[in-house]
Amino acid sequence: MVVKKFLAITLAMVLVLAMSIVGCTGEPVAPTKVVLGATLPVTGIFAGFGEQGWGMQKAVDDWNDTYGGMYLSEWDVTVPVELIIKDNQSDPNQVGPQSTDLVVTNKVDALLSPNAPCDLHDPTTAVATDNEVPSIIGGGPFEPWYFGSQGEVTPPYTWFAGFAISFPSGAPRNVPGYTMVDTWFMFMDAVGALSNTNGIAGVFASSDSDGTGWYQSFPALMEDYGLTVVGVNETLGFFPLTTTDYSSIVTAWKDANVEVLWGNCPGAHFGDLIAECYAQDFEPKICLAARAALFPLDVESWGTTPPLGYGVGCEVWWSPAYQVSDGFVGIGNRTAASLAADWAASAGNPPLNRGIGSGYMETQVMLNAIHEAGSLDGAAINAALADTDLDTISGWVNFDPVTHFSAVPLAFGQWFYDSENEDEPFTQYIVASALSEIPEEDSPIFPLPDWWP
Template identity: 25%
Template sequence: MSTFLHPSSGGRRRRILAPVALTASTVLLLAACSAPTLGGADGGGGDGENVIRIGYVTPQTGPLAAFGEADSFVLDQVRAYYEENGVVDAAGTEYSVEIIVADTQSDPARAADVAAELILDDGVDMILASSTPETTNPVSDQCEANQVVCITTVAPWQAWYFGRGGTPDQGFDYTYHFFWGLGEVGSVYSEMWAAVPGGGSVAQLLPNDADGNAWADTTTGFAPIIEGGGLAPVNPGAYPNGQADFSAQISAFQDAGADILMGVPIPPDFTTFWQQAIQQGYQPQMATIAKALLFPSAVEALGADGENIATEVWWSPSHPFSSSLTGQSAEELAAAYEEETGRQWTQPLGFAHALFEVATATIAASDSVETDDLRASLAGLTTDTVAGTIDFTAGPVPNVSLTPLVGGQWRGNGDGTYELVIVANADNPEIPTGGEIELIDWTGR
């Protein structure tokens, strides 16, 4: 184990744990040990100004790019906020904020690399990362190894927590995560599955990635949830992301007479699967699809075949929460996004905004921007955001805060566009529904 003071760290002490099991990033870690010391106690500003540097890592290109679609809007908003207000810590020291953005290109290895670059080259004091375990896990691992505070979201907490080696009692020192988990999405899906007459079998479309493996886990994944509802899981096995032929999965689902479909594919893969399923005559009455069907563009790509496909809803204009930074309600934030971009609101909008709310609250409750003070602040943090209350003291495991979840279905507007209508809210009745649960109508297809 070696200890060093990183350039621009202002003397903030960090460790490198060797060896780090990320090959490309290990090169960066080793190179940093011989880097010259720059900057000073001003937090790296170089001109006496107190500056806190925040790295922001998301997939802005590649097959997961839809998750980063709202990034530019959110960054414009929060940069304007910080320029006007700065951030003041608990000791009364005011900081300006520099946000350094990195694109993972939807690649876990690159996510690790850009996180290492933010830490070792840019000297960030904190990293925020979002959108699927392919981003959150490698970024968190780099931060944990380098003793840098990291806050992540938009990945089921089990995939983030257990996927990184956490145990029910032993979590992490520097990395924190807020989002829902498989229990929450299982409850929402079960509420919608109950509309299918006779129940029966549930087809599982699960890829061989961190999400798919977490959902497929026979102990903590979806099989116990399905069986607990008196249904039978049908899992023909994991498939690789980017698969071109889903005939084997479709055949297995047809043979089992699975009237319910669930899964967590990436957006392009579900489009491929759904088109092939229709061609081959597989017609489930209910389809609850995570990840791939979160975005209007992904549903519109299906044409009329997107009608009544269901998904989890973790943020919407109907959510009764407001931003602690701008004061905007969820409805106002979504409206501002639509007016500025000309695009329909999208779920990651609220959680991208909430990341900066949590970061700001962490700094405000911290005695300084030293790493140990920031992580102590984060460990005891409870704060209200546009995505709901984030409480890292409540569990369900260390380092994790749950967020509310409801269920929705995509309903066509008759012009090729779709609206996501909340139809299942039994676990969170404070979030209003906008319609009733409906089965997929295959008449005329």
């Protein structure tokens, strides 16, 4: 009797569970919402990257406002789209657990990863693969992710819309304007670097994956260009993230008479490095700082007395000047200019963070894929991502079937300083562009402003 009673209770529980899944009529229950999830560095040393979450949310809002939600043809229903963002505090060790929590606890239908150092999106790629949840990375560079952490094995559920260091794309992107190499050397040509400097260069990079990939790639490219790069065999300028004293690096550059300075590291580390340059009265004529000089949040932190960020340059991901007529199309009536205007009107009236375009773009691509799939089935959404052919707020996106990569355009910018503008003393302007659809906004600064003593 006890066994029969136990079996009866067990059968009843199974029936209740089944009813909760398929409903009283025996039919599957339609979804009530679409949920996207992202783990972002909202706080910490990479907080500038975390502001892409604003662009992600804006894309979700635009979709809901334009279409009344997501139409799912499988169910013939329209449901609201929601976005859940978790703050990983710029700690790569939190990215994996948070991505898992988004999938397992929050039941997200797709994952979004920011344009950020690959340590901050690699774990999400792994979670997407393990759980067969579609995922998109909205940035770059491509090589440290694909050739580094992924070992040239394309993860089946992750797609990468962004930029590369030098990885070539097929037509029509097989022209200058789609890689870091294009943009950086385009700037060098614009200022006549080989004839207007002594050609002696120093390099710097932090020892995380992003910096390591840069240090392994760029010095040789600089040598090929015609520069003499000092100290690479001794890994001069390559430092761990725990470094606080840069005096020996700067002394070596100064002794070698370096006039061109290139590198890649977090903004806080570059702030300490350039402050040491100032302390030693070492002033290069050119200073390009990938990652460090992307966001006003970081540049402003280096100070204004003197303005250490004045003239520092890097690649530019996105511009409010992008035009719909050139294929830069948002959701509904959204334009690049209106996205920037809404950002400027947001709480605190912040200076422009160009990463909002990347956040918006990747969310736009994912929403389009879910719409095309008409379903929340992961495999169906993933297949729709593979078929993506979409003009976005950052340009045309269509993924290579082998690498899952789609390149978006880049330009080159420098930070200008206005001592009379106390609220926004630094503004980044595009000073070199290889693409007619990306207008240059000012002339290049060369040499660096003479604000050293």
